[in-house]
Structures are given as structure tokens and as C-alpha cells.
Amino acid sequence: xxxxxxxxxxxxxxxxxxxxxxxxxxxxxxxxxxxxxxxxxxxxxxxxxxxxxxxxxxxxxxxxxxxxxxxxxxxxxxxxxxxxxxxxxxxxxxxxxxxxxxxxxxxxxxxxxxxxxxxxxxxxxxxxxxxxxxxxxxxxxxxxxxxxxxxxxxxxxxxxxxxxxxxxxxxxxxxxxxxxxxxxxxxxxxxxxxxxxxxxxxxxxxxxxxxxxxxxxxxxxxxxxxxxxxxxxxxxxxxxxxxxxxxxxxxxxxxxxxxxxxxxxxxxxxxxxxxxxxxxxxxxxxxxxxxxxxxxxxxxxxxxxxxxx
Numbered sequence: 001x002x003x004x005x006x007x008x009x010x011x012x013x014x015x016x017x018x019x020x021x022x023x024x025x026x027x028x029x030x031x032x033x034x035x036x037x038x039x040x041x042x043x044x045x046x047x048x049x050x051x052x053x054x055x056x057x058x059x060x061x062x063x064x065x066x067x068x069x070x071x072x073x074x075x076x077x078x079x080x081x082x083x084x085x086x087x088x089x090x091x092x093x094x095x096x097x098x099x100x101x102x103x104x105x106x107x108x109x110x111x112x113x114x115x116x117x118x119x120x121x122x123x124x125x126x127x128x129x130x131x132x133x134x135x136x137x138x139x140x141x142x143x144x145x146x147x148x149x150x151x152x153x154x155x156x157x158x159x160x161x162x163x164x165x166x167x168x169x170x171x172x173x174x175x176x177x178x179x180x181x182x183x184x185x186x187x188x189x190x191x192x193x194x195x196x197x198x199x200x201x202x203x204x205x206x207x208x209x210x211x212x213x214x215x216x217x218x219x220x221x222x223x224x225x226x227x228x229x230x231x232x233x234x235x236x237x238x239x240x241x242x243x244x245x246x247x248x249x250x251x252x253x254x255x256x257x258x259x260x261x262x263x264x265x266x267x268x269x270x271x272x273x274x275x276x277x278x279x280x281x282x283x284x285x286x287x288x289x290x291x292x293x294x295x296x297x298x299x300x301x302x303x304x305x306x307x308x309x
Contacts, residue, residue: 004037005111006308009104010148010301011089012096013172013259013266014140017225018205024096024144024151026301027172031145032087032100033308034064036108039080044068051087063098064105067129071106074125075116081109090294093176094260099141102129107146107305119146119304124159141260148304150213167216170300171275173248175282176264177239178292194229202229218254218270225255225268238263240289247281272297 010031016023039045044059059065064083072079083105089097103126110117123143131137143151143161154160194202208224211217235241235258244265248256252274253267265282269275275297286293 003112004035005108006033006035007104007108007111007305008033008308009100009107009145009305011100011296012141012144013174014096014099014144015227015230015258015260016150017209017255017257018202018227018229019140019152019209020227020230021138021140022153022206023209024140024153025172026144026148026304027095027174027296027298028301029298030088030095030296032085032089032097032104034086034101034104034108035084036105036112037082038112039082041080042078043080045080045082047082047084049084049086051090052085055087055091061132062101063129063132064101065129066132067102067106067126068109070128071109071117071122071125075113079113081112083108090176094258094262094264095174095176096141096145096260098133099126099130099145102126103142103145103305105129111307120161122146123161127159144304146305148302149300152210164210164213166213166300166302168213168218168221169270171269171272172296172298172300173253173267173269173275173278173282174259174264174296174298175244175279175286176294176296177286177289178294179239179263191229191233198229202227221268222254225257227257231257234258234262238265239291240285241265244282244285247285248278251277251281253278 010026014024044065046057056062089095091097106122106125126142127137127139139153150164150166152162205224212221245256248267256267259266267278279295
């Protein structure tokens with residue numbers, strides 16, 4: 001059993017087009033670095049590292065602390081833990097900031113304790129951490145952060161997360177306008193009911209995305225990555241969204257939509273060259289709006305949360 005560990009938990013894109021609260025994927029290089037160690041004293045000690053200014057260190061309200069407590073309770077142990085989180089994902093960015101911390105924490109503790117759980121089993125504990133900030137435990141961010149790749153939350157009762165084989169090369173360009181959109185606020189805007197006609201259209205697109213990823217069909221992916229239900233409502237909170245989307249598609253993107261609840265916007269391309277063209281188009285839009293922004297270009301992270309060598 002190790003006494004100290006450093007791990008990396010990747011940022012994620014959730015919802016992913018038509019897959020509201022169902023689809024998620026993991027990004028390369030963007031994420032949280034977490035240092036953890038066991039201690040003789042009982043309790044969870046949380047130390048804020050870089051990028052954590054203003055985040056709570058109380059285990060009762062910190063997402064990592066809540067996730068760790070759920071896992072320790074399930075194990076039936078009061079093992080003491082010290083955890084320091086270095087955040088490279090801005091909270092409220094729509095890139096799974098809280099999920100990365102929660103996923104990284106439970107993965108790290110699992111390794112320290114000799115891996116009593118599989119990665120899939122850890123999802124249930126990381127979800128509890130997500131519930132601390134969104135008031136509803138959900139897995140569409142923590143699942144890809146832990147497992148890597150492209151994931152589908154098929155069911156919550158019982159929890160059933162499926163990893164989808166991606167038989168194509170994909171690049172993701174993400175622009176994060178430096179504004180904050182709270183998940184709780186964006187969820188309150190959504191309609192509680194949809195028509196059968198709307199549902200059929202959305203289900204067709206969901207199936208199309210899965211078929212495209214597994215079959216390596218770029219054209220089908222572009223046709224299916226369409227969300228007429230959630231995107232039009234949430235995009236109202238993101239300045240310049242419509243222009244940014246149109247500019248990305250003109251620059252060679254297969255598709256473009258909102259990452260999580262926003263304000264980040266992601267575009268999918270089939271090559272790094274097109275991804276960089278999309279990056280330039282995003283930057284021009286937000287410079288015109290005079291809004292500070294960060295842009296990330298990433299491939300698909302197939303490993304998920306991992307030990308830092």
C-alpha cells in the first residue's frame with residue numbers, strides 16, 4: 001500500500017450535442033493535478049493549491065471531500081487523508097472543474113488503499129461530490145474524467161456507464177469566454193417537458209452520434225451532433241455563441257456546441273490543422289466582443305484519471 005500519490009484528472013466536455021446529461025468525453029492535457037497521502041489522524045484535510053482561490057477546504061462542502069467521505073463510508077473506515085488540489089480548470093467554465101476534483105480524489109484514495117474498487121465503481125462516489133455543487137449527483141462529467149474516452153450514462157438506477165469505442169481521429173477546440181455560467185442557473189432555464197416529435201428527433205441524433213463514433217463516419221457525426229432542445233436555451237447566456245458556432249463551421253469544424261452548461265463552446269474537427277483554424281476563428285469573435293478568453297486544442301483522452309509518474 002502506497003503512502004503518497006500524485007494523480008492527473010482530465011477536464012471533460014459533457015452533454016456533447018444531443019446527449020444532454022448522458023454523453024461525456026475526456027480531454028488531453030487539461031485537468032487537475034492532485035497530491036494525496038494517508039495520515040495517522042482521522043479526518044480529511046484539504047489544502048488549496050494553485051488555482052483554488054476561494055474554494056472551500058471544509059470536507060463537508062468541498063467536492064473532493066464529499067466524494068472521499070462517501071467512499072470511506074462505503075468502505076467502513078475512518079482512514080485519515082490529506083489532499084492538495086492544483087486546479088487548471090476554472091470553476092464555472094463548463095469543462096467539468098468540480099468533476100475533475102471529485103474523480104481525482106476517489107481515484108487517488110483507491111490507489112492508496114490498494115484498489116478495492118474498479119474505475120467504474122468509483123463513479124458512484126465521485127457523483128456525490130458533484131452533487132455538492134449542483135444539488136443533484138450526476139455522472140456525465142465524472143464518468144469520462146475517470147474512465148477516459150467517450151462515455152454514455154445509460155441509467156442512474158442502477159448506475160450503468162458505457163464506454164463507447166471511438167474509431168476515428170478527433171480534435172476538440174474549446175473556447176472559454178471569461179464569464180461564469182452556473183450549472184444551477186442554466187438548468188433552471190430548461191423546459192421540463194418536450195413533445196414526442198422533439199424527443200424522436202433528439203433520440204435519432206443520439207443514435208447517430210454513437211453509430212458515427214463506432215463506425216468512423218465523420219459525415220454522420222456532423223449531421224447528428226445537433227441539439228435543438230437544450231442549446232438554443234443555454235446559448236442565450238453565452239455572448240457571441242451563434243457567431244462563434246457559424247465561424248467554427250466555416251473554418252472546417254464537423255460540429256460545434258456548448259460544453260456542459262457553458263460558457264465554454266467546443267468544436268469537433270477531423271484534423272489538428274482544422275482545429276487550429278477553428279481556434280483562430282473563435283479568437284477573432286471574442287476579440288471583437290472584447291471578452292477575455294482561453295482556447296484549448298486537445299485530442300481525446302483515452303486513459304482518464306491516471307497516476308503521474
